[in-house]
Amino acid sequence: MINRRFFSIALVSACAALGLHVPAALAADEAPDALIKRLSTEVLDTIKADRALQGGDMNKIMSLVNTKIMPNVNFQRMTAAAVGPGWRQATPEQRTRLQEEFKLLLVRTYSGALSQVSDQTIALKPQRSSPEDKEVVVRTEIQGRGDPIQLDYRLEKTPGDGAGWKIINLNVLGVWLVDTYRSQFSAEINARGVDGLINTLAARNKSAAGRS
DSSP, X not given: OOOHHHHHHHHHXXXXXXXXXXXXXXXXXXXXXXXXXXHHHHHHHHHHTOHHHHTTOHHHHHHHIIIIIGGGBOHHHHHHHHHTTHHHHSOHHHHHHHHHHHHHHHHHHHHHHGGGOSSXXXXXXXXXXXXXXXXXXXXXXEESSSSOEEEEEEEEEEOGGGOEEEEEXXXXXXXXXXXXXXXXXXXXXXXXXXXXXXXXXHHHHHHHHHHO
């Protein structure tokens, strides 16, 4: 399981980099590294200025995630990748439940992580991609107190009305978040099936809600 401190810092910065929703025309034209840099700066500034977000106000965090963050994520693909082969076994109803519970799991974790934001900034590393690439990795470092922390984002280019770059995975200190969840979720599915995973996630979220 990923180290709790690293995971929390990654989620803080994920909140920052997934951040503010922008007009479709701008999102479609914006380079992925420019997108990450702009969103990171804007949302880190927002969090630092909002005591309620820093304090873990669940209502405000839910609003932030649902209205600002989710438009910048291909959440169905992220959930499918985290569930792994079990996603193909799942019914449409089960897939809907998996997305709901996985989303809530991340939102609940954000509430604790957001309070750690202090004076962090984001520095981008040189971009290694071509204009024709449909998937890219944007490599960044979180800089502040202590040693810099590696944080990378995998994005995909989406066609059609929702054209633009969407985040599909997050790497902190060499560990991809979706891959980490996949190993945990696969073990649960092998032991208890897809419904077992849904029930486990629901129980974890219910427990977290009771502590908030």
